[in-house]
Amino acid sequence: MTTSRVAIAAVLMSLCVTPVSRAKVYVHWTQRAIPAVKTLGADDLVLDWNDDAKTIVEAATKRGYHVYFETTLEQAVSTLDSAARVAAVGIIVKAETSKAAEAEAVAQKLKVAHPELKILVLNSGGRQPDMRGWLVFNKNGILQVSSPTSQPWLDSNFALVHYEQAIQKTQPPLYTFAWDLSDPLVKEQGPHPEDYALAIAEAGAFHADLVLEIYGKQQKGLAEGDKNVLADWELVKRTLAFYQRNDTTGEPTARVAVLTGDYDSSYETLNLMARHNIPYRVLHSSEVTAQDLAAFDVVIAFAELSKELSEGLSPFANSGGVAVLVNLKGPYPWESSANAKTSGPSVTYTIGKGRIIALAEPVADPETFVQDVRRLMVKDRIPVSLWNSLTTLVVAYPQKQSGDVIVELVNYAQESLQVQVQVKGKFTSVKYATPELSNWETLKPSFVDGFTEFVVPDVVIGGRVHLAAAETPAR
């Protein structure tokens, strides 16, 4: 076989194989001194441009790092030229969620100017992952109680990642967040290792890339070999290594589609759907077609429907789907149906085996709305469910080639938790791994009504379960 044929064959093979969705952690570094890659546990470094940049890039590159420069939309062009001069790998353009489309357009233009450099768009709208309480304190010490919910409130970046997946076509979702430093002890010493580990686990489980801010004092400790900092950092390194070892492919299973064009208006609902482990995918309303909906059981529309899409909703419902239109003004074809039933703020149109539900107002109570959505789902088709683990988010990745399923778990309580899991399908081999375990552990599954059930005995921050139809070496 000639070299050119080999090259073509390699390209064709790469097109056939689903890409591995390994999440990357880029470490944002602000100090002059840089530790060894082995000490840090990551080899992608993000720097701010400054007068010392050339020297730092050289030193970092020698140590084995891939160096990027973080910049703003406004300074992207000049930073890119500078990055090219100092032989950085690329630049990372930081933008708020509302400017994501603009940043994407700028990035595409810059790629044409400097094809040798990587240009990534960073969403700066992430949140520190956290299990919060409900109490709210005013600064004068008076306590208030926020809106009641039946589950612990989790601040996660799941909604953001889903939204990014819908709008970013050329790169995996990439986000960052600022640490909450209101605590004087955290402000003095930096976030806890468990907090870093949770951030890494979250991004890893969602197959998203993360720019991780490391507190200045901890950067210094790592670079100077401070024993305490190095000891603390072991947990972070172990977590980094665990998520780098992942070779899961493909996208998570989703039974609910959310049509939206505006992150802010649907954020609260998306965030709560994640918290309730409702498997959903965000679709950009301007790009979706009626055919795209066939893969889902429930469609929630926050954005106006195109003519083609509104005509496609009736066949979707006719075949058993449920569509929920949130505060959308018609007229729509189904509104003339005699099979309409009004209940509170919503009107339900029965169409064939399914329904179209028009909610006449914005979602005033997202928690109730999300519980409603869960009830609309087809029970037999829910890909993964958890019990007695309200602080844990779950994502299931079906592996197309093998038929296996990889389940990622993230526990925001950051304490050992026994998690009961139910996965659609029959899998005789169930193995799990966590950053704390050196090997895969075998779990005993049971089979109930087309589902595989098992208990993961100990999830502290993150965990991965590999389900296979037959006994195979776990990945």
Next chain:
Amino acid sequence: MRWSSWALSAASALLFPSFFPLSEPPPSETSLVHKTKYAMGTVYEIAAYDDSPAHASLAMDRAFAEIVRLDQVMSNYKPESDLSRLNRCAHFHAEQVPQDLYRIIEESLRYSKISGGKFDITVAPLVDLWKAAIRGDRVPTQQQLDQVRVCVGFKKVELIPPDRVEFHSPCMRIDLGSIGKGYAVDRAAEVLRANGIRNAFVDAGQSTLYGMGSPPGQDAWEVHLRDPSSRIDPVVRLHENSVSTSEQTPASLLGNATAGHIIDPDNGKPLETRYALSIVAKTAIASDALSTTLLLVGPDKGRPIVRAVADAAAIWVSAEGQTETVSTGPEIRIHAKEGALHQPRIHQANFFARESR
């Protein structure tokens, strides 16, 4: 376990003035430490003011450890718990139980008597039967109901001092879900006190709250209570007492046939009520035990129950903004906003202007 703390300075109190008169000048530098802990299927929170954040943090860790210990005693979910063992064995003989379990069952039976049996820790089998029916299984037959009723009834639980419990029913089992969190909150407060904390706030999943002491410069912890109308903004100021709130699951926004999580054990139907109920009591175990009961019975039958409890107050707030209250001491202040349909009938009314949530 996550935690945070921050300094509350005199300057900040001046920058954000309270609507309440300051009873004493705030200390110059007192830290608020706030921690959360997932236990008993919910999130517990403790907030404490102390000169030393490290001291407060340690005391809170001990209080959380007590809650975790109690989970091992009272859990229905854990087969190795003391309650699970009691439920397995007490049909056969008087079972020896830990002091905590004995005490909480004793308290439960007291509230069963006060409420005329509406509060009953043995009612779970009946509720489960009805919930199964609501989920789509068949409506229970009279025979099934009769069979289950044999398993239910607080009078069939016998306490044999000092530490034994016996069931006089072959199928009885106890569920402490309606009182256990309150007991855990009280115990957490005791642990905090024993560790030198004087000003703290303990919350179990936002349904049961306890205020110890007060924040700096205040004479109590101000808590805004559940208001389904968003018009009333009831406020209670806690100082060495507790408040619990109970409310039926909100109606579906999308026309789903939702049952609601609170079932009336008398008829097996999901409770239909316009109200959210909050009850203030000296202890969290009392407020927790009485909250669901008072929601079930409503204001007319609920008032006599509250009157039988010292230092208690209750408020029922409807979705339309109507309120019904009763008190044997504590004051629940309300601020009727524009649009409220009825002036509330309250005990010890005291209106004042303040910003709403």
